[in-house]
Amino acid sequence: MSEDITQPMQRGTNDRRVVGLRERLVRAGTVNLRLDPRDAGSPTLFDDAVEAAVLEFQQNHGLLVDGVVGPETERRLNEAQYVLGDRRLYWDPDGPLRGDDVERLQNNLSLLGLYYGHLTGVFDQKTHYAVVELQQSLGLEPTGVVNTQTIAALARVNKKISDAKAFSLRDYHRLEQATDAIRSQKVVLVPAVFTDNPVIPGGAPHDYSSVAEAITTDIAVRTHELLREVGATPLLVATRPVKDRHGTLIDVHPSIADAVAGSRESIVVVVDCDWNHSPSAHGVAVFYWGDDTSSVTLSPIGQRAATLTLREIVARTGSLDLGTHGRQWGVLRLNSAPTLSIDVGYISNQSELAHLEDPEFRSHLANAIVVGLQRMYLQTSEDMPTGTMSAIDVAREIARRPHAG
The missing domain is CATH 1.10.101 (Muramoyl-pentapeptide Carboxypeptidase; domain 1)
Known part of the structure; x- marks a missing residue:
């Protein structure tokens, strides 16, 4: 029986960690008669019952439903161990309570x-x-x-x-007050590989991260340039130096928290790729802080930005529309600013990878992101049809508004 606490737990894992996993799943409310370690023939084995419980937990908590207990699922499991009244709650600046x-x-x-x-x-x-x-x-x-x-x-x-x-009223209020459109906004751009605990799809090849980094960083840089042109305040999150397309270093922030610190008006845009065992998988999807199983809107700004940005991307690139989805991933729910995460395509699909490696295609994606955000802040039915507005049009729209400087 081997045990490596650094490795995710999944079907076939056989070590003492699985005993604790069974207990946490039971306490989190998962119902399975064979899950309790006292009732299991092999309590240390990640068997069918454990996998079914993990899948159920991931589905119920808006996580990636893959049956693998990685960092994201681990954290949500730990948070799910408490119900209100189990313990005293208080503010500890050095180690805030979570759950x-x-x-x-x-x-x-x-x-x-x-x-x-x-x-x-x-x-x-x-x-x-x-x-x-x-x-x-x-x-x-x-x-x-x-x-x-x-x-x-x-x-x-x-x-x-x-x-x-009621808890979403502040988001709605902020949206209604955005009279100067995108000009007054801080937009934090984050290639997904630079987020905390970036997710690498199961089975992805060894060069997945480097390929995804090259694609998403270039899209973020192009978006950064367009946002500057229309008068917004773009900020880039990266853990290494990044240059613009003219070779000039861009000021980068080490984390999302650092980028949004001290800002009342900001939105976070994570740019990501995907990978699938099937080489035919393709399309673009956008995620926001929410729950697809519930009718409650957790982040109105994030949801609206996701919807409008996806529309623009599909209209400009012809990519398959895989929809917008509410998720409770840490990168979406733990930020102080509304956040959307854009999966721009599958690099496991050779045809889609060729598009993503095309500079012109990346420019279309960047333009779509900028215009999607602008549409959100404009809140008007009089602007141009989806897919026809450019960054220049955005600048003109701002200039004609009475509140524009």
């Missing part, structure tokens, strides 16, 4: 109008202030600590809550 119980608390606070923004599942300073405000309004000692007394009081008032979308 489904924190996300449930944020949801309850948002429905009361005390917490605004994305439900991150991280007990941060904003959550602390919301708890203090709740305690003050209920006549409790305003410690910011969520103990049994605070939870009991929250349960009493929670019966009166009816608006399940």
Whole structure:
């Protein structure tokens, strides 16, 4: 029996980690009579029952449904071990508490109008202030600590809550106030290989990361240049030096958090590729912070940006429309700014790879991203049809608006 804690767990894994995985899946609410290690013939074996439970958990939590327990699934499993009331919750700046119980608390606070923004599942300073405000309004000692007394009081008032979308109001408000279109916006561009814990598709060849990096970085650079031309503030996230197409170094940020720090108005665009065992898989998809199994919109800006950007890409490139999808990936849900992740195509498909390696095709993608974002901020039905607007048109649209500088 071998054990390597650095390796993902998947079907056939046989070591002590699987025992703990079984227990965590049971506690996370997965129902399977053969899952509990006390009932399993081989509790250390990642068998059919464990794989079925992992697939169910991934499906229910908006993760990549591949049956593999990698870093993303591990983190969500750990977060799913707590329900509200299991432990005291409080703000610890040095090591913030994370979990489904924190996300449930944020949801309850948002429905009361005390917490605004994305439900991150991280007990941060904003959550602390919301708890203090709740305690003050209920006549409790305003410690910011969520103990049994605070939870009991929250349960009493929670019966009166009816608006399940209250937490998204700030996003809608920000969208409505964007009178200067994209000019006033900070746009953070992130080749996916430079995100925290970048995902490499299972079975991808050894050169996948280098090929994906070359494609997505060039698209991000081209988008960066176009955004500067229309007066936006583009920022590039990378862990190595990046040059523009004239050979000049671009100022880069080491992380998304660093890029969005101190900004009230920003949006994050992750550019990614995909790979599939089938060489015929092709098309483009866009993801945002949400849940396809629920009607609740978690990020209105992210969802609208995803929809409009995908429309522009399909209209300009002829790529197969694989749709927009709500996911709860860390790169989407843990940012303080609305985020969309664009899978621009499958590099496992030789025909699609040839397109992605074509500079002209990449320019079309960059233009589509810029115009898709511009359409989102314009909020108008009078602009040009999808696929006909260029970056120059964007600049003209801004110039003719009365609020433009």
